Amino acid sequence: MPELPELDPVIHGKLRLAVLSLLIGVEKADFAWLKEKTGSTDGNLGAQMLKLEEAGYVAMEKRFAGRKPQTLYRMTPSGRKAMAAYVAALKTLLGGAL
């Protein structure tokens, strides 16, 4: 029997998966937008973004929009590769459900 693939634990967390799914469709997005779309708190989202950054899946950039500081995130090429591998693993695990 073939071995079942493992799901990347960094991506598998619900909030991190939600963030990465959002970032796939955009060039970049700011923290407030990600918070609004995922309905998470500042603290939780900040902690999860840090984990994604440490894994190299997202890159952060700080800048000012007018006088307001803005934290922007974009998905890195290795983040996209990891997401593709995650989806492939999900497909294998779920068989015909996808």
Added chain:
Amino acid sequence: MAHSDQDEGSTRNDLLQRVALMETMMAEGRRTTTRYGWLFLMWGLLYFVGMGWTLLLPMPNLAWPVCISVGIALVVVRSWQKREGASQTVRSRSVEAVWEGMGIAAVLFTVGGVLGGHGGQPIFIAAILFMVGMAHGISALILRWGMQGVAAGVWWVCGVGACFATTSQEIVGLFLTASLFGMVLFGLYAMVLERRHSAAPVQHHA
């Protein structure tokens, strides 16, 4: 939605939930958050003010420089304080680029044309009508938005009409018709759609 890092389920049901979460979030990410409707409405109204000032008020030479400067200032201020919750997609950046390019070309063409003494000529107005129509048309193709294609058609038809216009009343009528249908009413329609989209609830996954 209370996401937890410890939530690492791997049963079939959990995995299906992950798939549903990905689908919802990807669809959310693609939904543009940029609001363009007010821009069309504002520029359309400024065209009416500019034309009205030119025809009815003193110092008509100041009408267009003032109106265009006010419009540019409002756009710059708005984009400077660009909102919290911003996201940028390739499509939204493409549409912005088309209108920025058209705006720069139209301003340079207007200034050059007026200074060169061609300002009132029908073909000069026709060129402006075609330029705005082209920006609408390219946006419609990028966004695959039929109603914006209709707006482009209005500007182009008025542009063709301007090529055959013989009196200044006809030129003014064509310009105001294009501004009314291709900017003011189109802008109001876009604003209604944007309001409807923003009112649609986002489905969160617990």
